[in-house]
Amino acid sequence: MGLSFVAGPVRVRTPATSANLGPGFDALGLALALYDDVTARVTAGGCHVDVTGEGAGELPTDERHLVVRAMHATFDALGGRPAGLAVSCVNRIPQARGLGSSSAAIVAGVQLARALVVDGGERMDDAGVLQIAARLEGHPDNVAPCLLGGFTIAWTGPGDEGARAVTLAPAGDVRPTVFVPEERGLTAVARAALPATVPHADAALTAGRAALLVHALTVEPALLLPATEDRLHQGYRAAGMPGTAALVVALRDAGVAAVISGAGPTVLALTPVPPDFAPGIGWAAQTLPVDVTGARIEGAILGHAERDPVAAGRKS
Structure with a gap:
């Protein structure tokens, strides 16, 4: 059965992240309260990306843009792509500085694609979001805090298990x-x-x-x-x-x-x-304060693991 797409635009806010934190190489990460805002809607055809802020005039404005590439990969996993996309990026996370700009773009793309599909949340659960984002990024240490917020410990399981993560609350007086x-x-x-x-x-x-x-x-x-x-x-x-x-x-x-x-x-x-x-x-x-919510879609938190803290992250 083909996919049905929502009629209006959806918007995601993704935080900057810092990975490693010194000794936690490729495992530990922290979400920071500096955000990119990305809006997307399905169109009758073609693909156009508008970029404001960081990366404006440098990043691709077509299907080569990382957000669109992540959206396409997610649509493929969900069962099919829409005819076209219009994407608008308001970027505040510095590019290529070690603050997770690529992870923010990937998480935004995965979450937008899932939100644009009428039953996207049922077709791809929170654990699946983390896994596809980590696969696209190559490792989970940045995508995990971007998706889940807070302080995260991420790892890749054996075989087909894929990326997994838990998130912990930093002490209240930690202000990076x-x-x-x-x-x-x-x-x-x-x-x-x-x-x-x-x-x-x-x-x-x-x-x-x-x-x-x-x-x-x-x-x-x-x-x-x-x-x-x-x-x-x-x-x-x-x-x-x-x-x-x-x-x-x-x-x-x-x-x-x-x-x-x-x-x-x-x-x-x-x-x-x-x-x-x-x-x-x-x-x-x-x-910057520590971001404790992770990726957010129009005021509703997606990509958290309240339903299954073992599989995809939030420790209860």
């Missing part, structure tokens, strides 16, 4: 600060800097710090400085982003729990930054 540079970075380049193996002692220390980070971020933020120590990936990426590496060191020397945000080059501080701290020229600092 991001230092966003003018220059951009590429995840592929950052990943290429990583070695195939690391010393066992470094892996063991990082695993212990990742475990401590879960406690520090949710219960005891006073432990965030030692909990964010990492020897698995940040040191290997330092040569490719010396300004980022230097800022992380300067902040940590000042007692701030600072890490590279995702693959960089943005720096994330998880504890308060001294008011007299000067990051230097070329950095834009912004303190």
